[in-house]
Amino acid sequence: MTTQPCDHLLDYYNGHLSELEKAQFEKHLKICPQCQEELHELEQLMDYMPFASDVVEPPKDLEDRVMAGILGEEKRTANVEPPSKKKTWFLPSVAAALFLSLIGNAYLFSQLEDQDEVVEQATIDQVVQYVDLAAVNGTAKGTASIIKQGAQTSMVVQASELQELSNDEVYQVWLIKDDKPERAGTFVTSKDGKGSVVFKFNEEFTKKDWDTVAITLEPDANSQLPQGDIVLASDI
Numbered sequence: 001m002t003t004q005p006c007d008h009l010l011d012y013y014n015g016h017l018s019e020l021e022k023a024q025f026e027k028h029l030k031i032c033p034q035c036q037e038e039l040h041e042l043e044q045l046m047d048y049m050p051f052a053s054d055v056v057e058p059p060k061d062l063e064d065r066v067m068a069g070i071l072g073e074e075k076r077t078a079n080v081e082p083p084s085k086k087k088t089w090f091l092p093s094v095a096a097a098l099f100l101s102l103i104g105n106a107y108l109f110s111q112l113e114d115q116d117e118v119v120e121q122a123t124i125d126q127v128v129q130y131v132d133l134a135a136v137n138g139t140a141k142g143t144a145s146i147i148k149q150g151a152q153t154s155m156v157v158q159a160s161e162l163q164e165l166s167n168d169e170v171y172q173v174w175l176i177k178d179d180k181p182e183r184a185g186t187f188v189t190s191k192d193g194k195g196s197v198v199f200k201f202n203e204e205f206t207k208k209d210w211d212t213v214a215i216t217l218e219p220d221a222n223s224q225l226p227q228g229d230i231v232l233a234s235d236i
Helices: 005-014 019-029 033-047 062-076 085-121 203-207
Strands: 125-135 141-149 152-160 170-177 180-187 195-200 212-218 230-235
Touching (some): 005 019, 005 033, 019 033, 125 212, 152 170, 152 212, 180 195, 180 212
Antiparallel strands (some): 125 141, 125 230, 152 195, 170 180, 212 230
């Protein structure tokens, strides 16, 4: 079925036309008294429709109830002589179409708001500092990255070619300031000698200007101060 220019009235009113379609319809609107009058009636109709400040999901039966009311109104006015034939057709039909379009708009706006909320909640990882860890004992290799994710600061440590662990041994990461070490994550290695850990900074850790990061081989995971040999280290 061929679309007539007048068929774009509601889409024009609701702002659903592309810039090209909008320009074409406005050109048509200048020479179409019917569209001019219907647009004017739409604007008048909108003056009487209440709006809440927040977009809320309409009840599931709202469309059925309103449509039933519109159809009932048509029946009640069927025996009353209208001011003009066009008015009798236009007001109930446009009200119904406008209502359905507003439901669509409410859904669209709520989806856009949800998307905006997701965008606002999403954070971009920012690498604040990155260092290569130098081998102190053995041939291990590693890196340490301090990353900021929104308000959260974390350190990511990755290492490879590490010595195989035995019994309860672990690798312990330390952050050091003025020769005072603080525990910053514990990890064990995979079969191929690789290991990693992500350590989230609390407020105390975030405030300190650490000068060294180091990895030691510890006899177990309970060391509160370094007891084993330093395997990797670097200034930060």
